Amino acid sequence: MAGNTFGTLFRITTFGESHGPAIGVVIDGCPAGIEVDEELLRRELARRRPGQSAIVTQRKETDEVEILSGVFEGRTTGMPIALLIRNRDARSRDYSHIADKYRPSHADFSWEARYGLRDYRGGGRSSARETAARVAAGAFAKMLLRTLGVAVHAWVSQVGDIRLEAAWHQLDLSLTESNPVRCPDPDTAARMEALIREVRKAGDTIGGVVSCVATGVPAGLGEPVFDRLHADLGKAILSINACKGFEYGSGFDGVRLRGSQHNDPFYADEEGRIRTRTNHSGGIQGGISNGMPIYFRAAFKPVATIVPEQESVDRQGRPTTV
Template sequence: MPGNTFGHSFRITTWGESHGKALGVTVDGVPAGLPLEPQMIQKELDRRRPGQSQVSTPRSESDSVEILSGIFEGKTTGTPISMMVWNKDARSSSYDNIKDVARPGHADYPYTEKYGTRDYRGGGRSSARETIGRVAAGAIAKEILARYGVEVVAHVIALGTVCAKPLPLDVIKENLEKTPVRCADLEAAEKMLKEVEAAREEHESIGGMVEIIATGVPAGIGEPVFDKLDADIAKAMMGIGAVKAVEIGAGFEAAHLKGSQMNDPFFMEGEKVVTSTNNAGGILGGLSTGMPIVCRTSVKPTPSISKPQQTVNLKEMKDTEINIQGRHDPTIPPRMVPVAEAMMALVIVDHMIRSGRIHPNSLLK
């Protein structure tokens, strides 16, 4: 199965299944000399792990990380870093009665068509638990970027029918972790919580939107043709299982603007070139402008719902009905926040290395 590796000069390969023995990631291209301790990785994994609130699955996993390679005397050596998390609370028996049935909204049917087999326990490789490896790798990327003044923050801006009002970045960072839905608009967050609870009572799920903002990215990062910075960001976000749409800057609204409205006027701020607006979302021609990079993702409702649904038995090839049991998130966006941050950080650090802004041994100096 190809397609498990992401990145160019900073490359990650994730492995493992939802109900297998463990999951993990190998990260190649990390500059030598970066101080790295397990707690730096664990901090991010704790943000994504299940069982923390009423808006997540009750599956109880500590998701404790083990760093297996690439570290000597507390610092990276420049060699591949391998990290692993053991699965400890998998309940595979919950899937025995639906192992031959295609779950609506899941990848069961196309997986079976492509490979002729699939791990039906919790979705196997297509499970959201695969993102453990991405978040662990993203934690390293964020540690590197912090040394260059780059910060990545994601937050929920819509959940179900509730939309948050725009807020300054400092308020977003201050309020982000104050509520289980990770919405910085605390008034909207209360309404979101009620909507999640209502969906749970109806044996339903709801979707939403996550916004990702990267600040401090220097101008000129990216490639101008096929490896555009925004193209790689879009690929990174669309590579997250539940994401169905991505927009940069003004995004879909750009289709309704005139050129004079869409264009961001340049002006001098001291010795720095900046723009008075940021409809481009910090990227022009596939290259960063130095303004904040702004990306938004549309996230579908959790496909696993405990309501009767029409489907097909793939073994008997006949129509049937399915009623999915087990432990599932009533909504995905709140737990996707650290995943989205990780994917943005991975893209930016990769392009900064490719552009020469970060050297393989630069952190030793």
């Protein structure tokens, strides 16, 4: 099975299934000498951990990570870093009733069409459980990036029709963790949470948008043509479970502007650095970073697992419900 590895210089390979003994990741290409911040690692995994509030999946996982290699006396060695997260709350019996049925908008049918079999226990490898391994690898990436002065922040900017209209630089991003929705605007967060609870009470789900900004990125990163920086970002984000859309900079809204409005004028700041007065380009021009903040939005569909019965078929094509 291909497609388990992402990256070139800093490369990650994830492994494991939702209801297997464990999931994990091997990081290759992390330089030696990076101080390992285990508190950051725990904090990043805690942000993703299921069962932490009434508005997320109730699977209970501690998501404690074991560092198996690549770290010695608190610093990276330059060798592959192997991280393991054991599954503690895998209730495989909860899925026995769908062993021969295809759940609507899950990967059940397409996975079986591709491989001839599937792990029906929570989706197996196709489960969002896999993303915990990415988060662990991302924590190490953050440790590396902060030595270079690069910071990455993400927050929920939309749930259903409730959208946070303020630009990222108008927000106090330190408030992101102050509520279970992880929206940095308290009033908007309260409305989002109320909507989620209303939808959840009806046994249904709703989608949302995550916004992200990377600051301190130097100019000159990326390659032209097929390896453009935004193309690589798009591939990474769109590979996350349930992601249905990716836009950076002005994105789809940019089509409403004239070229004279959309162009980002250059100037030299007080320190002589080349900057742009606006940032419709989202920090990337010609597929290469220009030194301005890189920002993007990712849309996620409503969770496909819902309470009401849905029409489907079994392996033999016979009508059924799930």
